[in-house]
Amino acid sequence: MILMNDFRRQWEETAPDFRRALDRAGASGWYILGREVERFERNLAAAWGLPHAAGVASGLDALEIGLRILGLRPGGRVLVAPVSAFATALAVLRAGGVPVFAPCAPNGLADLEACAHILGQDSSIRFFLPVHLYGHCLDLEKLGSIAARGVHIVEDCAQSILARFRGRPCGSAGRLAATSFYPTKNLGAMGDGGALLTADPSLDARARCWRDYGQQGKYNHVVAGLNSRLDELQAAFLADAGLPRLESWTARRRSIARSYIEGIRHPQIEIPPPPPGSESVWHLFPVLVPDGAKESFRKHMAGCGVQTAEHYPLPMFDQPALREARFEIAGDPEPARLFCRREVSLPIHPYLHDQEVDAVIRACNSWPGIGQR
Numbered sequence: 142m143i144l145m146n147d148f149r150r151q152w153e154e155t156a157p158d159f160r161r162a163l164d165r166a167g168a169s170g171w172y173i174l175g176r177e178v179e180r181f182e183r184n185l186a187a188a189w190g191l192p193h194a195a196g197v198a199s200g201l202d203a204l205e206i207g208l209r210i211l212g213l214r215p216g217g218r219v220l221v222a223p224v225s226a227f228a229t230a231l232a233v234l235r236a237g238g239v240p241v242f243a244p245c246a247p248n249g250l251a252d253l254e255a256c257a258h259i260l261g262q263d264s265s266i267r268f269f270l271p272v273h274l275y276g277h278c279l280d281l282e283k284l285g286s287i288a289a290r291g292v293h294i295v296e297d298c299a300q301s302i303l304a305r306f307r308g309r310p311c312g313s314a315g316r317l318a319a320t321s322f323y324p325t326k327n328l329g330a331m332g333d334g335g336a337l338l339t340a341d342p343s344l345d346a347r348a349r350c351w352r353d354y355g356q357q358g359k360y361n362h363v364v365a366g367l368n369s370r371l372d373e374l375q376a377a378f379l380a381d382a383g384l385p386r387l388e389s390w391t392a393r394r395r396s397i398a399r400s401y402i403e404g405i406r407h408p409q410i411e412i413p414p415p416p417p418g419s420e421s422v423w424h425l426f427p428v429l430v431p432d433g434a435k436e437s438f439r440k441h442m443a444g445c446g447v448q449t450a451e452h453y454p455l456p457m458f459d460q461p462a463l464r465e466a467r468f469e470i471a472g473d474p475e476p477a478r479l480f481c482r483r484e485v486s487l488p489i490h491p492y493l494h495d496q497e498v499d500a501v502i503r504a505c506n507s508w509p510g511i512g513q514r
């Protein structure tokens with residue numbers, strides 16, 4: 142079976158680095174917020190191209206802390222992308238906000254023209270949580286002009302680490318970039334982790350305060366913060382085993398994406414285009430099949446030995462957890478629903494072999510399709 146993620150292959154190559162990191166972190170005798178986290182934060186900020194990085198316990202926490210330190214208060218409305226990992230909406234709820242789900246563009250990302258229009262019409266929405274979905278980078282110039290009008294933006298970069306827009310790093314248009322080190326992400330830990338990145342030293346200081354019980358100095362609690370610290374061990378793993386490989390892993394993802402874009406030729410399989418100007422890092426490789434054809438396509442792929450996945454089966458506003466919550470949908474919900482009904486993700490991890498990439502392409506192209514062609 143050709144897997145969506147192949148952690149065994151990854152371990153075969155990275156195990157010596159993990160072991161060395163474990164030895165060093167263990168022997169240090171210091172396990173929370175120490176030298177390993179500091180070192181990883183410095184290396185991550187340098188690789189990303191933003192001055193400050195603060196490690197936290199997860200991507201969800203990074204988003205929640207980001208919204209809180211930008212000043213979101215209970216009942217504050219937050220414009221949010223409609224299609225994403227549910228953590229994106231959850232972060233808004235956990236920070237006490239009311240999600241306002243944005244219109245969906247044909248490629249599944251938030252429609253930034255529509256977002257700018259909504260934010261221009263309704264000045265009571267002061268926060269925006271765009272998602273650089275699938276490893277694409279949204280148009281940072283459009284995001285920047287929204288930020289310039291005083292809208293507080295936390296960019297969800299959980300899937301887009303190292304992605305750029307015309308040379309500029311994702312996460313640099315708003316004031317904060319939030320990311321995740323969940324194992325399947327482009328830079329994965331062996332457990333949970335996340336980070337907030339910023340060019341603003343005062344936001345960096347606030348993130349560090351929030352992640353550690355709201356402390357400013359020992360036993361001086363200035364806000365009712367969280368316990369959301371990145372472990373020394375995960376930081377050591379990320380610094381030794383992950384970060385040094387991230388460029389070559391990203392190059393491999395890009396080369397697989399190019400092969401898929403060139404090789405997949407099927408009248409019923411569409412590849413949703415990245416935003417123009419995006420230097421994507423291809424966390425996922427989504428394709429669109431006709432409405433009603435998803436099951437047929439996924440069954441065919443499985444029969445050819447190719448695992449597939451859905452990102453995501455539902456827009457966040459249709460998740461049962463939201464039945465209890467206050468939320469709004471800005472505009473027509475149907476395009477997001479249709480996108481989710483049609484989307485299927487193909488394997489694109491850096492440990493795929495060339496023959497497997499070819500096998501995925503052949504499997505796609507040999508799908509009979511549905512109905513009349």
Ligand SMILES: *Cc1c(COP(=O)(O)O)cnc(C)c1O
Pocket residue numbers: 198199200201202225226228229272274297299300320321322323333334335
């Ligand atoms: C994974 C992910 C998150 C949440 O990250 P966790 O570390 O799992 O909490 C948030 N947003 C997006 C887009 C993600 O892909």
